[in-house]
Amino acid sequence: MIRPKLSLRRPLAVLAAALIGSTGAVALASPASAHHTTISATVVCDQRSGERVITWKVVNSERRKTATITNVTANPATTVVLAPEGADAAELKGTAIPKAGFVEGVQRVPGDTTSATLTVDAAWFQEGDSRRNKAPRSSDSKTIKLDADGACAPAPKCVDASAAKYSxxxxxxxxxxxxKLEGDQPLCGDAKQYFTLVSYFAPRPQFATPQYVYGTPASDYLGGTQTEIELNVGVPDCHTQVDLIWGGVDEVIDPLVENGERYGNKKLGEKGAPGNRSSGPQGWYNGGSKNCTTPASTFASACDGTVAVSLSNDGSLSRYAVEFEVRGENGWSKKVTVEPGKADNETVVPAENAGKIEVLVDGEVIEGGTYKWQRPEDCPLPTVTTDADCETFALTASNPEGGVPVKVDFTYGDKTESRTVAPGTSEKVTFKAGDDEAALVVLPDLGLELEVVYAPEGCGGGGGGEEPPGLPVTGAAAGGIAAGAIALLAVGAVLFVMARRRRIHFTA
Incomplete structure (x- = not known):
């Protein structure tokens, strides 16, 4: 039996053709699915206009080909222009997208828009493209939600005073x-916000009370077209506090006293409201290098050696009571408090303590606060009288009432006698008559000297007369000596005034 031979050539050819046809179909379809654009978007609210601003980003998927946007469909139907937007910006339609690159388009839509969609048609044209070999194309869309944060509203054209911020x-x-009012908007309506700068007298360079307003506080407001103010106040040349506060002059506290009202958070730069609504440094200062008082003292010496000290607290800076301390020699001390604008004239330093006097405030000697007793020029001076005969030469120093004790040195020949004459008393010194013609009387505390000539009459010239030496002077001679003594008593003060640091000759 002869079996026919089966040929596989035709079936294989058919299968191959089918496969080839199938492959060709895939190859022809792939460009249509591979070329595309990718769209994404970001949205912001433009508070100046109250519009939402959408920035669309369109990406070219192809690394080897440039894409051309052939059509743009937007919903809402407002124009999409190339970013950045501006007066001369072109529409996104017709724009080329670089290889593996992107372009951005900006679209403005009403602030209450809830969603937006952008559809982009693109083509990838190449050389040799014809009706038979058409360029790849795509149409891509993107929809986004816009109301996630509520509607977009225009920014207000003014700021409410209750919400305003300052610096x-x-x-x-x-x-x-x-x-300064922060931001670009003024306060709404007729609103005004006042601020005040005030300075104080203060008792210490750190915070302490009481404090008293110095001069006139400076106050001004922000409102209307006035968005920045400058404040200036005088500051005392002593301990002070300066405060920048929220509010007008009706907010100023005068005086600041212990356990009284305080500014607290009204001071700008504080941590709490309203002071924290202004940014900047702390709006308060404490300082100054000297007391806000004007302590002064004057001194008056008395003939009895005492010194009257007058204390005053009435200068232009005096706002506080001053405690003075008056110190004399030998540990003597007295404290006196003088109120502002007052004086005290009752402090008298005893004569035994008046050699050196100091007036102190807070442990320091004040300016012009040192003194020592000085004899007043109108005090009556001591007087000297003489009583001389042929055997003795007597000198008597008298010190008037109301003065100070006076030391007197009497010198005749080679002998010197010293006496301290108390006020209202006299001291007499008698020398044996000799050949010296004068005695010297010195008051060292007063810087006075007096030279008194010894020349009694009728003593016989040392034994050459009719009467023996040493006999009492009688008759006219005695009357002359008495007259001389009386004259000394009358003019003694004048003699000493003229004899300061020089000698005056007087014949006894």
Whole structure:
């Protein structure tokens, strides 16, 4: 039996053709599915216009081919222009997308828009493309939600005073400050926000009370077209406090007293409201290098050696009571408190303590606060009288009432006698008559000297007369000596005034 031979060539050819046809179909379809664009978007709210601004990003999927956007369909139907947007920006339609690159388009939609969709048609044209060999194309869409954070509204054209923010500068030692409204918008309506700069007298360079306002506080407001102010106050040349506060002059506290009202968070730069609504340095200062008082003293010496000390507290800076301490020699001390604007004239330093006097405040001697007793020019001076005969030469020093004890040195020949004459008393010194013609009387405490000539009459010239030496002087001679004594009593003060640091000759 002869079996026919089966040929496989035709079936294989048919199968091969089918496979080839199938492969060709895939190859022809793949460009249509491989070429595409990818769309994403970001959204912001433009508060100036109240619009939402969508930035669409369109990415080319092909690394070797440039895509061309052939059509753009937007919903809402507003224009999509190339980013960045501007007066001369072109539309996104017709734009080429670089190989493996992207382009961005900007679209503005109303602030209450809830969603937006962008559809982009693109083609990948190449050289040699014809009707038979058409360029690959794609159409891609993207929809986004816009109302996740609520509607977009335009920013207000003014700021409510209750929500306004400020910034400030502050220089306490110079007494200057500025306050500025933050942002581009003024306060709404007729609203005004006042700020005040105030300085005080203070008892210490650190916070202490009481404090008293110095000069006139500086106050101004922000509102309307006024968005920045400058404040200046005088600062006392002594311990002070300077405060920059929230509010007008009606907020100023005068005086600041112990357990009284305080500014607290009204001071700008504080941590709490309203002071924390202004950014900047702390708006308060404490300092100054000297007391806000003007303590002064004057001195008056008395003939009896005492010194009257007058204490005053009435200068232009005096705002506080001053405790004075008056110190004399030998541990003598007295404390006196003088109220502001007052004086005290009742402090008298005893004569035995008046050699050196100091007036102190807070343990320091005040300016002009040192003194020692000085004899007043109108005090009556001691007087000297003589009583001389042929055997003795007597000298008597008298010190008037109301003065101080006076030391007197009497010198005749080679002998010197010293006496201290108390006020209202006299001291007499008698020398044996000799050949010296004069005696010297010195008051060293007063810087006075007096030379008294010894020349009694009728003594016989040392034994050459009719009467023997040493006999009492009688008759006219005695009357002359008495007259001389009386004259000395009358003019003694004048003689000593003229005899300061020089000698005056007087014949006894």
């Amino acid at each position: 400030h500068t502050f220089d306490g030692p110079k007494g200057t400050a500025t306050v």
